[in-house]
Amino acid sequence: MSYFSRYRDYTPLWSDTSKPTPRRYVFIALALLAASAALNIVLYNKLSHRWQVPLDNYQEINVQPIVDPKLADSMSHPNPQENAIVTSLYTDSYATAIATLGHSLNRVNTTASRLLFYLPEKISPRALCIATSTGFVPHPISRIPPPRGGKGVFWKFMDQYSKLNIWTLSDSGIKAAVYLDADTLVLRNFDELFSLPYNFAAVPDVYVDGQGWSLSFNAGVLYLRPSRAVFEDMLSKIATASYNMHEAEQSFLNHYYGAEALRLPYAYNANLAIKSRKPEVWADVKREARIVHYTLVKPFLEEEDNSGKKVVEMRRMESNVQSKMGQYGGLFQEEMQDWVEVWRDTRRTFADALLECGSHSATPPSPDSS
Template sequence: MWIFSRYKDYAPLWTDVASLKQANRVHAFRIVTVLLLIFISLWYNGYAIAKLAKKWPTPLDNYQHLNPNPLLNHDFYQSLKPPALSETAVLTSMYTDSYATAIATLGHSLDRVNSTATRLLFYLPEHISAEALCIATATGFVPHPVSRISPPRNGDGTNKRFLDAYSKLNLWTLGDAGYTAVVHLDADTLVLRNFDELFTLPYRFGAVPDVYVGTHGFALEFNTGVIYARPDTVVFRDMMEKMQTLSYDGLQADQAFLNQYYAAAAVRLPYAYNANLAIKKRQPAMWEDLWKRARIVHYTLVKPFLAEADNSGETIVPMEGLEANIHARMGEFDGAFKQELLEWLGQWKETYAKYGDKLRECERKADDI
């Protein structure tokens, strides 16, 4: 390094030139070491970012048409003693009026598959109008008012669409009413095939793994759009206590909490019980097979009964405007969900044909108020 120095012709006043050269060599070594460490750090961070950006592929990302077998072992299922009808319930929840027609359609879809369980509708009396409650219960759901469960920490970090969603946890109080097994369906689901087999599960809690369109892809976390649970007030009280101190990302409200609470204890159900639209966008080949056996489809990305592209539900779509609204939304996601939107529309038309008198009466009562 000394020979490249601009001070190479400088004549030192002291005579210990050897010590000066040694000092320069040490300085050069330090510079090289620092540069090497910087290079290694940049390489490692680049490698880590690349790994995070491209998740390790799963068999679902490489899905192939291999398994033609039925989802359920019917012979074994038929050998089981079915639970008493009075002990099972299909439950849904309504937090805003904009979901009333969705729940009415969900009720009709349960009729179509001969669901035998009691139907319950959780609703927040302070948030739901008499007209919306009338529409939602026209197809068989029994209204069940519940108290709002506030999000912990005043909802800090919670998506504003989910601020009321913790109220779903009232499900665990239904044990006091004699229910031993409950399936909760979010209002943006539609039943395609009977799922009574879920009521025979011996486990305390089950849900379907979540799916995302982006790099997160097929996840270990479960989606709470469809959950199976055995109600227990002791569990409910434990949840309410631990919710206040539990450390978790509250963005997705009840879903984030339940993923943390049940974590390693949750049974992961097959995708057929929560056919999330994100699956079709993520892996069309998987969706092609899934659609043939799906019990419940979940309208996550496009909700046919809502007007806004962000599914905020701030605008109530009137019953007479649902068909036009669905056609207006068919172009979203490059038209990927036309078939599924038409399925929902077809079931809504059946709902209105069968329950039209009741539904129109709901509107008349509202006009008379």
């Protein structure tokens, strides 16, 4: 018997492909491919871990301030007739937050005018009195209902499309506006924003989960140049554009301005999620933060109230804040103290005005229609 006849079952991998390959060698080849794939995955994970997103691999190496001090003085004197700071009130429980926000603006000496958007059918006279006690001028607006009957919209955001009314301020001669959610607190003057030549700007969003540092922006702080034409265009598209309805107007605006939005530094919307995601980043952001956004913990709401509609009485506000100090393992104690300190000063400074608000009705003029 010849050598090749004795080993006729042996077929080298480089043999003539016209001849059938024994099954065991197919298994060997598949095993090699699987091992190669596994090795590639391991190497990719090691390399990607080594080179993280810069903010997850944060290093305090930049010493340049956000705004050039030489330019800041020439940019920080907005015309109050042409520039406005706007916030909104859709439920009575946020009235004290807006009063505190208003006083935080007083403390940083902003010179822009201030407007409070509110829904007359949802807000009681007492809540409106409290919210406007520190400087915001009441500005009633019409509710913009969520498209498609609100299907897919998170229930807390059912009134949020009403925010788009900001673009109608061009009718009042407003050329630039900064919108602030009611759950924000101003720590430093940001009047330089009114000199931006852009039509729209916002701060990138941050998530504590796997989404992390997002390219999409958070709609809690917005800079914009109002335009009635843009407003009408938005209304014509909110029901037909393709976007994730869950986040309501924030998702829509991200699609509307996606490629054109100017991304501002985190200092203009210091979202508490930054601290939860990466405390080292927060430490640097906080040093220059103009606006803190109380997203994860809201000091002015009841701890057990998920609806956001239960009003915390002014006399109980400080104890309410204290009850929240331990949330997230006490991570936000400093920020809770920041807020309650401004609240105390608000209550002292505007004691007479707030006392007078007690004589107003605490019942909204009509039932909640959301």
